[in-house]
Amino acid sequence: MYQTVYGGKYAAPAPINLKPEVLIIGGGVVGITIARELAREGMQVVIAENGESLGGGIRHLHFFYDRPTDVQQWLDDMIAAVESAGNIIVHKGAQLKRLDGHLGCFQALIRTRDGGETVLSPSVLVLATGCITRPSAAMNGGDRVIGLSEMEKLLAGSRDVSLAWKGQPVETVTYLLDRTNDDIKIDTVNAVKQSLILQEKGCRVAVVARDLKVSASGMERLYRRAREKGVLFFKYDEPPVLSPTDDRVSVELQDMTILRKEERDTVSLLSDLVVTGETFAADPIAEELCRVMKLRPGTNGMLMDDNPQLQRVLSNRRGIFLAGACRFPQIVTESLSEAHAVVQEVTALLHPGVYAPANPVAEVDPRKCAVCYTCVRLCPHAAIGMEKHGERNVYAAPAVENDGTLWGAARIEPVACFGCGICVAECPARAITLYQ
Amino acid sequence: MSIFDPKIVAFCCEQSGVPAAEMAKTLKLKMPDHLELVPVPCSGRIETLYLLKALESGADGVVVFACYEENCRYLHGNVRLKGRVGYAKQIMAKIGLEGERLEIFHVATNSGVKFTEILMQKVDQLRQLGPNPAK
Numbered sequence A: 001m002y003q004t005v006y007g008g009k010y011a012a013p014a015p016i017n018l019k020p021e022v023l024i025i026g027g028g029v030v031g032i033t034i035a036r037e038l039a040r041e042g043m044q045v046v047i048a049e050n051g052e053s054l055g056g057g058i059r060h061l062h063f064f065y066d067r068p069t070d071v072q073q074w075l076d077d078m079i080a081a082v083e084s085a086g087n088i089i090v091h092k093g094a095q096l097k098r099l100d101g102h103l104g105c106f107q108a109l110i111r112t113r114d115g116g117e118t119v120l121s122p123s124v125l126v127l128a129t130g131c132i133t134r135p136s137a138a139m140n141g142g143d144r145v146i147g148l149s150e151m152e153k154l155l156a157g158s159r160d161v162s163l164a165w166k167g168q169p170v171e172t173v174t175y176l177l178d179r180t181n182d183d184i185k186i187d188t189v190n191a192v193k194q195s196l197i198l199q200e201k202g203c204r205v206a207v208v209a210r211d212l213k214v215s216a217s218g219m220e221r222l223y224r225r226a227r228e229k230g231v232l233f234f235k236y237d238e239p240p241v242l243s244p245t246d247d248r249v250s251v252e253l254q255d256m257t258i259l260r261k262e263e264r265d266t267v268s269l270l271s272d273l274v275v276t277g278e279t280f281a282a283d284p285i286a287e288e289l290c291r292v293m294k295l296r297p298g299t300n301g302m303l304m305d306d307n308p309q310l311q312r313v314l315s316n317r318r319g320i321f322l323a324g325a326c327r328f329p330q331i332v333t334e335s336l337s338e339a340h341a342v343v344q345e346v347t348a349l350l351h352p353g354v355y356a357p358a359n360p361v362a363e364v365d366p367r368k369c370a371v372c373y374t375c376v377r378l379c380p381h382a383a384i385g386m387e388k389h390g391e392r393n394v395y396a397a398p399a400v401e402n403d404g405t406l407w408g409a410a411r412i413e414p415v416a417c418f419g420c421g422i423c424v425a426e427c428p429a430r431a432i433t434l435y436q
Numbered sequence B: 001m002s003i004f005d006p007k008i009v010a011f012c013c014e015q016s017g018v019p020a021a022e023m024a025k026t027l028k029l030k031m032p033d034h035l036e037l038v039p040v041p042c043s044g045r046i047e048t049l050y051l052l053k054a055l056e057s058g059a060d061g062v063v064v065f066a067c068y069e070e071n072c073r074y075l076h077g078n079v080r081l082k083g084r085v086g087y088a089k090q091i092m093a094k095i096g097l098e099g100e101r102l103e104i105f106h107v108a109t110n111s112g113v114k115f116t117e118i119l120m121q122k123v124d125q126l127r128q129l130g131p132n133p134a135k
Helices: A029-040 A056-060 A071-084 A148-157 A186-200 A219-229 A284-293 A332-350 A374-378 A422-426 B017-026 B048-056 B077-094 B112-129
Strands: A021-025 A044-049 A088-092 A094-100 A107-112 A117-120 A124-127 A131-134 A145-147 A172-176 A204-209 A232-235 A241-244 A249-254 A266-271 A273-276 A279-282 A320-322 A362-364 A384-389 A407-412 A432-434 B008-013 B035-040 B061-066 B102-106
Touching (some): A029 A332, A044 A094, A056 A148, A088 A107, A172 A186, A204 A249, A249 A273, A374 A384, A374 A422, B008 B048, B017 B112, B061 B077
Parallel strands (some): A172 A273, A204 A232
Antiparallel strands (some): A131 A279, A249 A266, A362 A432, A384 A407
């Protein structure tokens, strides 16, 4: 039997009931996939979308690299299914402004743009805000240098006609990759996918990249097909030089097939269009959401944790899950598999209907607590809050008699506690005990 | 004269140090004779007092096996530990104890061999330093 410091007995925390209600922040492709599947499991789902319509960042994508479906058609079908489903509520133009509570009894305040406020009490939250793309810094080459998403739009607009840019036919296209994103594979995937479409239209395509990243499922096959169809691939070490000629752009790069550096010739590719990668950035709203939801932001505002001890879709708080491009820019197929992972995790968590804290959890002796907020600041899981407590603590002024005043003390929420013991070691008053 | 056999107290994080110690045990690797393993849920659980008490009550050296930084399951437990070990070292310097008697090592779950290598090196180091004068 556990014996607490102040003589009481340690009682295992009571299990809490979980309602099958989920709040999803972000109505992009990940958000609506999760909503659809959870609704199919019989859960009540609310989507809070910041924009005026569902869809999110996938709106600038028109072709999948791994299946022939038209993206926008597929997306519209999904949105129609979500909006007609009985147990999915969609709030558009809505932002999460406050979040209190913990797993099983979150209190979320949602404010819509017209000023309406809704208080929801979901059991679980899913954050899927996605990322945004920005055109990268202007390159020498005039208006014949465009971004990948602009090219995507151009291709979608001329499905059955030949390609034209500002009224002039386009015959040669050069992709210049890895100038902005050196470690993200989306650019390679999109460039190889688009080059195959261009090749079918009779254009000549060259892809100039520092490193081709084909680490997505089916990408090596796609790359091989592009080589077979006649797409030219060039590698560079030093960035290629762009110089505009009267009606074209010349991309000059060194011939890397020659090993000795001084013997290398310059190859110049004359092209009608040069397509470059775009910069990815975290959605600016994610920073504020991290503060509201007490999540730990990662590098550059992205929410990815490079931590092998944490599973991919879990966050630092129990009951809040992360999915999709808000973690880091990723291709749609990967985002969807993350969405499925979240659905599995949420279903496994909510299906039993109760949650019993399994870990050894920490407990505060309210009589010893000096209300210094050290534990509140240090808890990595935002499990500690302050509350008024009936018993007077030892730091209260001696002159004040116990007249029924409620004294402040820290309280560790057993459901949210992971049992790491950081607060126990840091508490200056030694008021916290971790039961093992 | 018999060779001095130092006593080591090793605090092990349950996410990394404990599995590494178990692995070393399964591989039957050579371990120091006088070794006491103290499992803790996270290296952030270790208080400054634990480290100093260990030295006070007879340990010649204290080692802490924590996760690699940025790899803590509880996000920043090992960073908190680093601060406390720094503080404990300050106190040790004031009372005249060598700083080598207290050290953090970062291990992963699969570093059983590294675990014993570190401990054997520590034994050699402590042999040169001699017994803990604060005993």
